[in-house]
Amino acid sequence: MEVSVFGKQIDIGEALRTHVELSLVGGVAKYFDRPGRAQVTFSREGAGFRCDCSVHFDAGILLQSTGEASDIHASFEAAAGRMEKRVRRYKRRLKNHHKNRQSSEKIMTAPTYVIAAEQEEEDEPQTLQPIIIAETTTDVTTLTVGEAVMQMDLAEAPALVFRSSVHGGINFVYRRLDGNIGWVDLKP
Structure with missing residues (x-):
């Protein structure tokens, strides 16, 4: 290593x-x-x-x-x-993470953006759009919801975007403020 x-x-x-x-x-x-x-x-x-x-x-x-x-x-x-x-x-x-996976599954690449936090200002800003301060690409892998939650927990990430292994649509899981996990399923 x-x-x-x-x-x-x-x-x-x-x-x-x-x-x-x-x-x-x-x-x-x-x-x-x-x-x-x-x-x-x-x-x-x-x-x-x-x-x-x-x-x-x-x-x-x-x-x-x-x-x-x-x-x-x-x-x-x-x-x-x-x-x-x-x-x-x-x-x-x-x-057992990849034992049931087919080797021909495609990994989708998607852009990732880091947006600057709003600053407390008295005056109304010129534009109401936040400033994007970083842009990268990330791979969107095909996972089950359980695998996505596991990877999010292992990476200590607040959210994870993935492709559903059930229907192939884009999904994401996120950690809620109450400590539970939220799941958004964007069915095609």
Whole structure:
């Protein structure tokens, strides 16, 4: 597995880098034969540290976790612990993720936009349109609703767009403010 360790305005020592690489490779190898690549980013968060871990598996699954602590090593351990807990929870489903899939299924590519949040202003703005600050493309895979919820949970994403394996239409699932999952089915 290729592991990249970065620090945002923090000098990452060789001992921490080695510890992160060994821990991630050892923790992920228990569950996956062919792990892809990982990225770990450390940053200052107030008086403590924050660790963001992101692992991209060859099967197309993205797993993300975050840990915060007063010590940089403890922040990584918190993030790695959360990641391993979620992988353990979905272990059986992750191993069987692509067994029932046909290899000829097409993955659709769709644009992704990040829109700037509105600022509190007294005056009425010139245009009522929000400003788009980022535009990327993302793959829209064919999934069941259960698989989509699993991938959204593993990626710690607020929402996930996917193509329904039942009827082929575009669907999306999202995390509601009350903690439950919402599902929108756009039938063709």
